[in-house]
Amino acid sequence: MKGAAALRVATYWKALFSVEASLDENGDKTQHYSDLGLVYTRIADWFDVGINFRSVYNKLINDQWANENRYYLNFIGRHKLVNIGFSHRVRLEYSQWDEARVDDFGTLRYRISINPPFEYDRHRERLILNDYKVKPYGSYEMALDSTDNDISSHTGKAGISVVISEEAALNLYYSYSKRLTQITEGNFHALGFEITLIY
DSSP states (O other): OEEEEEEEEETTEEEEEEEEEEEOTTSOEEEEEEEEEEEEEEEETTEEEEEEEEEEEEEOTTSOEEEEEEEEEEEEEEEEETTEEEEEEEEEEEEEETTTTEEEEEEEEEEEEESOOOOSOHHHHHHHSOSOSEEEEEEEEEEEETTTTEEEEEEEEEEEEEEEETTEEEEEEEEEEEEEOSSOEEEEEEEEEEEEEEO
16 A cells, blocks of 8 residues: 655656555555655656655565665656656665664666556646546556675566646555565565556
């Protein structure tokens, strides 16, 4: 379950806020986070740069909880090919686990999305996509962990994005992730929804 909001704070700046909680098959919470970011949109119509802070609480293998603080830079490009929208995100991330006393001094994440879900800016949607209310989407992300110079996770997602109004969009999705980190490992399946508000 995820909720997100975007607020234009200046002509070329947007503030983003999101919260998310993950539950297991028994309805028990396994992860939750809050994320605050700032995005600059002046570089080009098809390119954004953002800086974010995320506070994550993860349920560990021994059923204890650990707090992870992430600081990251996002570089997002968008384009259209044969009437299909694409987005590419490169994220440079530093993670600090307070409880486990583990610092990850550099994780590189790359995500490609096909027909990405309705995002935080209607103007961007019209630049690369047709003007419609419902669209399927999918994405794949992999993370390279500099701690051991190996792939630490794979994540795939498929869903449907629906415009509710000029100020809101709903995403329904299924995701699968495989994690091979020092803190959490295993295969994770999820059915979920996201609500995005645009101001």
